[in-house]
Amino acid sequence: MKNKAISYPYIGWMGIFVVAPILIITLYAFTADAGGFTLANFRDMAQYASAFGRSFLLAAVATVICLLMGYPLAYYLARETGWLRRMATMLIMLPMWMNFLLRTYSWKFLLERNGLLNAFFGLFGLGPFQMIDTQGAIVLGMVYNFLPYMVLPIFSVIEKIDPKVIEAAQDLGADSFTVFRRVTFPLSLPGVLSGITMVFIPSVSTFAISRLLGGSKTLLLGNLIDMQFLGSAYNPHLGSAISLVMMVIVMVCMAVMNHFGDGEQGVTL
């Protein structure tokens, strides 16, 4: 029983900073400014369907890019040993030691019309290209910021795969592609799933990236919610309703993903 007591601080923390806010948001979402129960906030939300679609689309694109870039890197690093691996892991972690907003802000200077990248293209007589304040810049910001969250979980899962399993497959005559397809990849799926979760959720709810790199030209859910609380369209009830719906959609997505994750034993490509 004593062991239980050491988890109380965390349980208290969760209660105050996770459970209570969700309850408050739920309360706000179902009430009107004048008080009393209402569903009007959810009805008003219909007009923002395009913002929902846009957010989920951009977050999905960023997640796919992170997966396509992150998986091979994680696979390679997990197979590598020695200084190269230490160095690469360090390089992946290094940017995470710096504030996320400062890193995102520095992309502004790279992507501007007279920024570093356009100056570089200018050397070859190309451009200038409009890169900042586009949806592409927002996806870039998401990929840049969240890529480590894709690489690290996949890396740690692949690293722990028992080499004997792979040797067994090879002994039974599987070529290297078949080993990957039938053994390594299915065993790495838990890492892939947590990587997808850790990239998709912050991407779908971001407001800082779209604000800094999107020039308020692309309204994402995070920006829409921000506007309701601290921005130009003050309405915390509507903001709470949007937050709640976003949370529910994300939870449904995750439940579906976990469902596939449970069946990983039988998953093959």
Add this chain to the structure above:
Amino acid sequence: MKKKLISLALASASLLGLAACGGSNAGSAANGVVNVYNWGEYIDQSVLDDFTAQTGIKVNYQTYDSNESLYGKLAGGATGYDVIIPSDYMIGQMIEEDMLEPLDFDNIPNFEDIDPTLKNPEYDPENLYSVPYMFGTLGIIYNTTMVDAGEDMETWNVLWDEKYAGDILMFDNPRDTIGIALKKLGYSYNTTDPAQVVAAVDALVAQRPLVQAYVMDDIFEKLEGGNAAIGVYYYGDFLTMKENNSDLAFALPREGTNRYVDAMCIPKGVENKSNAEAFINFMCSTDAGLRNCEETWYSSPLLSVREALDPEVVEDPFAYPDETFATEQCETFACLPADIRTLYNDQWVRLMNES
């Protein structure tokens, strides 16, 4: 470069502020402290040190980037701000919603020095709640190397010119941006006709593909770096930008423009009211006013500061417009009725949700 670093730091600070959701506290409200919440890039920071040296009151200084985010914080229940500096229309709205504390002008003797034409303004008719901090005129700031020679810049219509697609910057807040479209269409900034507001937003929806970005203080970096050709901002900021990029020029649209006043107020229920009043009084001293003016280049409401300034600055008709100009060509934002404010919000979301 220094300027860039400052704006970078301020931008990240304000975003961190945004990230920390409502209900944050600006610092413990013990004796000997005043919590000041001001616009970014809007003060000579050394003035704060002088205030502390002179009065022994420590200053906690934080910044925001729009009236709307200031309002959102206070309406969301944030406490711990002793002095805030909203603009005209927001002061009117806060008075209406009983969010401001009446000032004790016995503690603010320097109020004497305020330009009489700025006293008893429309947003605070009996002048009970606010002391003007700065005022200024809105106009078009453009890069002379990026627009056609001889282009007529003295009209809002240039912001709808397809030649400059992708080179135009607009405000990232509803009141200013919808106001520009209202003026372009020949309506008043303070119209209460819903059809006119909707027509203005229709014009903005049509303009949206031409706009590079909707910005607030990011406009400094955009225009100084030649990253955009045309933007709308205030004359004081134009003077600051011109120090860093001499290609920039300023034009006043003939359809009429906005003269804004930002004024110092005290939110309801503060603990350090007398410290807040001491701070407001200090900011109205000639020395502090002069240094703030020379740092920001906004127009000072203090008569003694105008006497102390370089005559060339005071005679600049854009900075200190004469009475006829101010009344005939400029309009100050009034506080709109609640239903029109709701319409502004809904229409603004409609504009922002276009893609």
